[in-house]
Amino acid sequence: MTPYELRQLAARGEFTSPTAGYCEGYVQANLVALPEQYAQDFEAFCRKNPKPCPLLEVVGPGTALTSRLAEGADLRNTLPRYRVWRDGKIQQETQDVTAFYQEDLVFFLLGCSFSFESALVQAGISLRHVEEQRNVSMYNTNIELEAVGVFTGSMVVSMRPIRYDRVIDACLITAHYPEVHGAPVHIGYPHLIGIADLQSPDYGDSVSIHADEIPVFWPCGVTPQNVLVQAKLPFAITHAPGHMFVGDMKNADFYQEIR
Amino acid sequence: MTPYELRQLAARGEFTSPTAGYCEGYVQANLVALPEQYAQDFEAFCRKNPKPCPLLEVVGPGTALTSRLAEGADLRNTLPRYRVWRDGKIQQETQDVTAFYQEDLVFFLLGCSFSFESALVQAGISLRHVEEQRNVSMYNTNIELEAVGVFTGSMVVSMRPIRYDRVIDACLITAHYPEVHGAPVHIGYPHLIGIADLQSPDYGDSVSIHADEIPVFWPCGVTPQNVLVQAKLPFAITHAPGHMFVGDMKNADFYQEIR
Incomplete structure (x- = not known):
């Protein structure tokens, strides 16, 4: 299964499992989506703490479509499972967050081990x-x-x-x-x-x-999810643990020289 | 003091101390000198065990003058102190091994931490x-x-x-x-x-x-000195511990990308 195929199945509600072991060799990422008013601080927080919160891509506000990790993947339905948060608590888990989408949402994709x-x-x-x-x-x-x-x-x-x-x-x-x-x-x-x-x-x-x-x-x-709980934001969306975004970039693309 | 000045003082018998703390930033090296009949095996041994025995330069047989770590330094007298070994035992320590030189000697300079x-x-x-x-x-x-x-x-x-x-x-x-x-x-x-x-x-x-x-x-x-003791060669020369060869290359010249 290619990452594109997995994302399409997830978008149709036909792939709902954890992503570990699928699409070997392709990058997987954590998702955190927040209203724009918190986005600047969260991005600064990630950049100050790059080891636990390595920022791979920021999407939005005004769009939910990726461009770096994959071309045009809709972050509202291409992950197999999401968590919707209210006031720092998990309100529900769902396979599609299109119904919760707000124009002011900013999506953060963070690296995964x-x-x-x-x-x-x-x-x-x-x-x-x-x-x-x-x-x-x-x-x-x-x-x-x-x-x-x-x-x-x-x-x-x-x-x-x-x-x-x-x-x-x-x-x-x-x-x-x-x-x-x-x-x-x-x-x-x-x-x-x-x-x-x-x-x-x-x-x-x-x-x-x-x-x-x-x-x-x-x-x-x-x-970052642990930090989110403590921040008690009125609204946020994340992936459900283990149910990651699978991108089109290869893990090998992230190989860097060690400083 | 430059490495050249230190080596000249050592050659005249006017520098006899350990080299730690001298010529900050310049490479220092361990010395092992062996008759040619053992040299090929010792070089192969170093290449198979590069972590403890990192080979920086091989000099001779037929010459005792360096070319990589320094241009034309005489390894028979530019170290402040030597050990002369017979049958795996230290026969004497001396500041100059010119008197012990044999045409068939091969000098190995090994990296130092x-x-x-x-x-x-x-x-x-x-x-x-x-x-x-x-x-x-x-x-x-x-x-x-x-x-x-x-x-x-x-x-x-x-x-x-x-x-x-x-x-x-x-x-x-x-x-x-x-x-x-x-x-x-x-x-x-x-x-x-x-x-x-x-x-x-x-x-x-x-x-x-x-x-x-x-x-x-x-x-x-x-x-390598420990290995030399066990090998019980009839004849060998090493530096005395702490009394290293000081070269003209900078430590920074040895910086490499990590594989």
């Missing part, structure tokens, strides 16, 4: 959550974000156990993809970033960690 | 052994080297305690300098690479490690 995960697997670094068919483990941390307006909070991280002799490789490989979270933010000592128990993640599932593995922590795309 | 240390300091990452005016802590490990002929053994690593929120930076900064050992070989868990007690280094001095710091381990230039 699926892109660097395929680079890790290609380098022979296995991913425990994939092996165990679970969601990746995610945790709240004490790593403060740079606040802009109502947008503030601390970073959410995803954790992957990596065999001790591949940790440096995992760090360097992912550092080549800063637009999809990039290098780890921490290696090895969860208590130093405010995580008490690796077996009790705040989001996602717990996974096994072997004796020869080290927990490696990456900035996580759940961060 | 001084080069990436200045890059770390420039990024605001402090070095405990410098702060405490001690030698860096070095350890034998269980990381096996690729053997070639008589040259075999395990990697020696140097350890620097890095504050937990700069570990990734330290990894990425040093990865830009593969010819001077490059990225760390391990982060965080000494027992996984066969180190029982960080406070009992096998070479150099112990340093303080603070509660918010993580021990980071880099491949170390002591590795």
